[in-house]
Amino acid sequence: MSISQYFPIWDQLTQAQQDLLTASASKAQATKGTVLHNGSADCLGLLLVCSGQLRAYILSDEGREITLYRLFERDMCLFSASCMLQSIQFDIQIEVEKDAEFWIIPPDVYKSLMEQSSAVANYTNEVMSARFSEVMWLMEQVMWKSFDKRLADFLLQESVLDGTDQLVLTHEKIANHMGTAREVVTRMLRYFQSEGLVSLSRGVVKIENEAALRQLSER
Amino acid sequence: MSISQYFPIWDQLTQAQQDLLTASASKAQATKGTVLHNGSADCLGLLLVCSGQLRAYILSDEGREITLYRLFERDMCLFSASCMLQSIQFDIQIEVEKDAEFWIIPPDVYKSLMEQSSAVANYTNEVMSARFSEVMWLMEQVMWKSFDKRLADFLLQESVLDGTDQLVLTHEKIANHMGTAREVVTRMLRYFQSEGLVSLSRGVVKIENEAALRQLSER
Numbered sequence: 001m002s003i004s005q006y007f008p009i010w011d012q013l014t015q016a017q018q019d020l021l022t023a024s025a026s027k028a029q030a031t032k033g034t035v036l037h038n039g040s041a042d043c044l045g046l047l048l049v050c051s052g053q054l055r056a057y058i059l060s061d062e063g064r065e066i067t068l069y070r071l072f073e074r075d076m077c078l079f080s081a082s083c084m085l086q087s088i089q090f091d092i093q094i095e096v097e098k099d100a101e102f103w104i105i106p107p108d109v110y111k112s113l114m115e116q117s118s119a120v121a122n123y124t125n126e127v128m129s130a131r132f133s134e135v136m137w138l139m140e141q142v143m144w145k146s147f148d149k150r151l152a153d154f155l156l157q158e159s160v161l162d163g164t165d166q167l168v169l170t171h172e173k174i175a176n177h178m179g180t181a182r183e184v185v186t187r188m189l190r191y192f193q194s195e196g197l198v199s200l201s202r203g204v205v206k207i208e209n210e211a212a213l214r215q216l217s218e219r
Numbered sequence: 220m221s222i223s224q225y226f227p228i229w230d231q232l233t234q235a236q237q238d239l240l241t242a243s244a245s246k247a248q249a250t251k252g253t254v255l256h257n258g259s260a261d262c263l264g265l266l267l268v269c270s271g272q273l274r275a276y277i278l279s280d281e282g283r284e285i286t287l288y289r290l291f292e293r294d295m296c297l298f299s300a301s302c303m304l305q306s307i308q309f310d311i312q313i314e315v316e317k318d319a320e321f322w323i324i325p326p327d328v329y330k331s332l333m334e335q336s337s338a339v340a341n342y343t344n345e346v347m348s349a350r351f352s353e354v355m356w357l358m359e360q361v362m363w364k365s366f367d368k369r370l371a372d373f374l375l376q377e378s379v380l381d382g383t384d385q386l387v388l389t390h391e392k393i394a395n396h397m398g399t400a401r402e403v404v405t406r407m408l409r410y411f412q413s414e415g416l417v418s419l420s421r422g423v424v425k426i427e428n429e430a431a432l433r434q435l436s437e438r
Binding site for chain 1 (some may be wrong): 304306308309336341344352363398
């Protein structure tokens with residue numbers, strides 16, 4: 001599959017711009033667990049996801065994590081090319097969550113396309129707005145929603161993403177997604193288990209009562 | 220003062236674009252406490268601040284607030300025109316914090332400028348990135364920093380903004396800035412007072428030991 005089938009506004013590019021993208025973009029793949037982008041330590045380029053799943057998260061000085069959003073097929077990752085936009089003053093990590101194939105567009109190539117083409121610049125604006133919206137959603141969750149509701153919500157989302165009610169997830173991993181400590185997760189999962197919402201076994205959380213979990217998350 | 224002196228990339232607009240802006244932008248003023256923009260309830264337009272100070276915040280269902288960022292002279296407010304960008308899926312409130320004068324640019328006019336001009340689109344991208352960075356900073360504070368450090372930081376920032384160490388701020392108001400309950404603020408301020416960092420009187424927080432407060436905020 002060529003980049004013309006993945007680049008979102010291909011038809012709005014001139015022939016010269018299409019040629020530039022075709023010549024400069026490279027295809028890559030990476031396996032689960034690979035850290036593709038590590039804050040301001042690199043400026044890899046824009047990632048255009050062909051298959052698999054990426055996770056964007058932030059990292060505290062003490063090594064705590066919180067998941068900001070996920071990227072799926074046809075999603076574009078701007079922040080792995082954040083050197084391109086001087087006003088971006090934060091560091092994001094990008095990790096492969098399910099084996100992935102993706103195009104890499106060099107930051108200077110994309111920057112020159114944004115400067116030439118208002119279509120590319122406006123598309124970039126929409127992508128940025130979408131990511132901003134996801135982070136604002138998370139902010140509201142963290143600020144206003146209690147941890148039991150957030151955890152219920154997280155388990156339901158994972159279940160949809162993986163298409164199963166048997167979630168292969170350690171408490172440590174859940175803590176890393178949610179920006180909290182492992183003990184906090186363990187305590188709440190045990191409470192969920194005592195209420196019959198989930199059952200716990202080594203490295204697995206099984207959803208036992210989806211309806212009740214949903215009711216909790218929406219309360 | 221005409222809009223040509225406030226619009227950030229005036230020289231990069233064509234004559235026709237400059238004429239359109241001059242004809243369609245209107246000047247307005249509002250006094251402290253006025254809510255200029257109320258989430259998705261309106262699409263006022265872009266605000267270009269001439270003087271004064273605006274505050275952008277989010278509001279929970281229960282009426283709790285948290286300040287996202289402030290806007291000062293020459294800052295542009297995109298989110299009062301969020302109808303312009305379809306991917307913006309969150310509601311922000313904008314309130315006048317110090318009596319303000321500003322230009323209002325109609326959303327459809329700005330949208331057409333973004334479509335015509337990659338310079339305007341890229342400038343908008345930089346503004347969005349800057350706001351995104353401020354929200355990410357706040358997110359990191361909320362996630363990783365304990366409340367005593369955040370409060371110390373907030374008091375120091377307010378002191379710089381108002382150019383005084385006598386902050387005219389109720390505990391309720393501080394709570395609204397920080398997304399917490401009044402009691403939490405009162406408890407921590409009393410602790411700060413007992414440590415000699417501040418002194419409290421009705422509606423006033425006086426900074427008594429700036430160095431110690433700074434040390435706390437940076438720890």
